[in-house]
Amino acid sequence: MNVRLRPITSDDFSTIVRWSEDREFCLAIDWSVDLSRAQVEEWWTRILSDPGDDFLRLGVERGGQLVGYVDLAQQDRQVGRAEFGIAIGERRLWAQGLGIEAGQLMLHHGFHHLGLTRVTAQVHRPNVRSLALMRRLGFREEGLLRRHALYQGGVCDVVIFGLLQNEFDADRCK
Ligand SMILES: CC(C)(COP(=O)(O)OP(=O)(O)OC[C@H]1O[C@@H](n2cnc3c(N)ncnc32)[C@H](O)[C@@H]1OP(=O)(O)O)[C@@H](O)C(=O)NCCC(=O)NCCS
DSSP: OOEEEEOOOGGGHHHHHHHHTOHHHHHHHTOOTTOOHHHHHHHHHHHHHOOOTTOEEEEEEETTEEEEEEEEEEEETTTTEEEEEEEEOOGGGTTSSHHHHHHHHHHHHHHHTSOOSEEEEEEETTOHHHHHHHHHTTOEEEEEEEEEEEETTEEEEEEEEEEEHHHHHHHHHO
């Protein structure tokens, strides 16, 4: 196990500001490029201080360093559903399996500690890394929103993914 999940604090802001200065990362995750340090810190302060009952964001730590984060957003406890999100902010660490590990940890947390039975994800179709990651995590394609969103300067389709708890558990037992 290379990564662990933990809360994000203001001590992590300098790391997150560094990610926000990486143009390729910003374009991939759809963050505004060229935000000032103050704007990034203000935005993250708001998310951390008032996340809302239905939103969980945890940091992804590797070797004592924050390298990304994972989300379970729009949690609906009655239905047992939430929306998954992920970013590995340290781009030099992409394609080394961290996304898969962090994603599996967060999905396990959602299914086995938060009482979720279904997790969804939405991915801009040109974001091939993220599409590959969702499939690798066991998500199934459930639909396509055609010409639905702005991404990297153009209008694109958005792929809808879904994963049920029993599918996640069965996958882990293989
Ligand atoms: C998407 C993201 C989280 C993936 O993280 P990662 O640590 O690089 O992912 P992993 O190394 O665990 O690889 C996951 C899968 O991605 C695929 N992948 C890796 N590099 C790839 C590339 N250059 N092109 C296409 N697919 C690639 C691999 O197929 C891998 O599956 P495999 O092990 O079966 O080969 C990361 O690229 C990222 O943070 N991107 C910006 C933010 C973002 O797009 N978030 C998702 C929004 S929906």
